[in-house]
Amino acid sequence: MIGRIDPPETDWDKLATDSLNKALKQTYNTNLAKNIILFIGDGMGVSTVTAARIYKGQKQGHPGEETILKFEEFPHVALSKTYGNDRQVPDSAQTATALMSGYKTNFYIVGFNDKVTEGNCSAETEENKLKSILHHFNDAGRSTGVVTTARLTHATPASSYANSANRDWEYDAILRETNVTGDCKDIAYQLVYDNSYIQVAMGGGRTRFLPNTTTDTEDGSKGKRTDGLNLVSEWQKKQNEKGRRNQYVTNKLEFDRIDPATTDSVLGLFESSHMQYEVDRNKANDGEPSLEEMTEKAIKILKKNTKGFFLLVEGGRIDHGHHDNTAKRALEEVLTFENAVRKAIKLTNQEETLIIVTADHSHVFSIGGYPYRGNDILGLANPLLYEPSLDKLPYTTLSYGNGPGMNYTIVGRQNITGVDTTSDNYVQQSAVPVASESHGGEDVPIFAMGPMSHLIHGVQEQHYVGHVMQFAACVGKYSNNCDRKVTNPHSASSANEIQFSFLRMIIYGILGVIHSMCLF
Structure with missing residues (x-):
């Protein structure tokens, strides 16, 4: 895709008037949200959305800038202020907790209020616990599910069900290795023992659930648990006790054999750690399903509950691509994330299903250099005439403020003339050398459609999203303040x-x- 695609003739007046007419015809859907699907593109800030739309368009043979992602078509959009209670630039645990629970908290904290600080096990009291939207849906008799391309015990998915003073406490051995005193439970344990009502849980992280006496049949890695528990077996036991027809799956063949009509609950652990990047994903029987496929399977299982459901879908590896300064990997993850959103829209009724797409935080990821329209988004920012580099060397349109892409072992910046900057493994250059690129502190977008989606508006604190979900579904804080039903929103x-x-x-x-x- 190296090169430039010339833009077509555009009727700018028609483009604007079409959008204006669409806005004038817009109505509000004030129905009860029977179902809610929250999509979190981990690290999917505004610059990531922009670059992904251009990348998508160019893959289709277009200039790219005019392309739109499916969720950009949603009628209601807002900006989310992502700072944490104690951090100007946040981590995923505190941002996901804000989204799930409607409460801003501290760095590294999962599901607790701001009275708890990182690693303080003694502060893990009942009064400091926060209930997430997932908990509220369960209390209301509705089904719940979590789908992610990261580990199921990673910060964002964990914030939907767990309470932990440290996001890294994913398995029991970590607490012992870091000399944690007290009776704090690890995150994997909480998923199985404290939240067994969750009907669908799919992602990576097998080793967090298995004892260190077991060897992973896929990659040979050892289980990480030292308490002797096999949490997969414990999960199956608990599902059997509930009378649920359950399945534990570890690869695509087993996943494909799941029949939603005859399955009540699923635990899918497809990798020992995070699931594969989309560009690397093994699509064969011994491989793993895509985020879109997991989303489809989850919805088909959960929607059998006539009371409704909540589903969290996380595109977790967008974030990881950025941390490694590998922009192409991050953008490919956005596109597979978009496919999951599209599938969810197709499988649900917008009269009764609120779909929110947002990010937990951004990254120090930028688009610059005055390239021509249609210039390869993964290519060099040319011409240098308008903004030449002082070192006379070429640079890419996409770059990072910090990260491993800074080659500080040589004098001066690396000359990337002739380098294939579009390869899957190309590492974009960064300004400051750090082992892992950091999050960004700017606002992130929120896109919404369905019941009460018009409440997503303006510039809001991130925890506002948690309140919108509770209000729209009449659960949690707003469970006794609602007489709405699922009706025709286009009423007189x-x-x-x-x-x-x-x-x-x-x-x-x-x-x-x-x-x-x-x-x-």
Whole structure:
């Protein structure tokens, strides 16, 4: 894809008027949200969304800038302020907790309020615990699920079900190795023992659930648990006790054999650690399903509950691609994330399903250099005439503020002339050398469609999203403050409100004229 794609002729007037007419026809859906699907693109800030849309378009043979991602078509958009209670630039645990629980908390904290600080086991009290949207849906008798391309015990998915003073406490041995005193439970343990009601849990992280006496049949790695527990067996036992038809799956063949009609619960652990990047994913029987496929399977299982469901879907490896300064990997993850969103829309009814797409935080990832329109988004930023580098060396359109891409072992910046900057493993250059690129502190977008999605508006604190979900579904804090039902949102009341507003403008206009006449 190296090179430049010339843009087509564009009728800019028509483009704008079409958008204007669409906005004028927009109505509000004030239904009860029977179902909620929260999509979190981990690290998917505004620059990532922009680069991904261009990348998508260019893969389709277009200039790219004019392309839109499916969730960018959603009618309601806002910005989310991602700072944490104690950090200007946050980590995923505190941001995911804000989204899930409607409460801003401290760095590295999962599911606790701001009275708990990193590693403080003694502060893990009941009064400091936060309940997530997943817990609230369970309390209301609705089904719940978690799907991720990261480990199931990683910060973002963990924040939907666990409570931990340290996001790294994914398995029991970590607590012992770091000399934690107290009776704190690891995250994998909490998933199986404290949250066995979750019907669908799929992602990576097998070793966190298995004892160190077991060897992974796929990659030969040892289990990490030292308490002797096989949490997979314990999960199966608990599901059997609930009378659920359950399946534990570890590869695509087993996954494909799951029949949602005859399956009540699924535990899918497809890798010993994180699932594979999409560019590396083994699609064969011994490989693993895509995020889209996991999302589809989860929805088909959960939607059997007539009361409704909540599903968290995380594109976890967007974040990891950025941490490694491998922009192409991050952008490919956004596109597979988009496919999952598209599938969810197809499988649900927007009259009763609220879909929110957002990010937990951004990254120090930028797009610059004045390249021509249609220039390869993974290529060099040319021409240098408008913004030449002082070292006279070429640079890519995409770059990072910090990360492993800074080659500080040589004098001066690496000359990337002739380097294939579009390869899967190319590491973009960065300004500051650090082992792992950091998160960014700027606001991130929120896209919403479905019941009460119009509440996503303006610039909001991140924890506001948690309140919107509770209010839309009439659960949690707002469970006793709701008489909404699933009805036709395009009702006469909306039209009457518009007519009343128009009549009010006419009356105000007449009063204004009378007032002016009185002055003279």
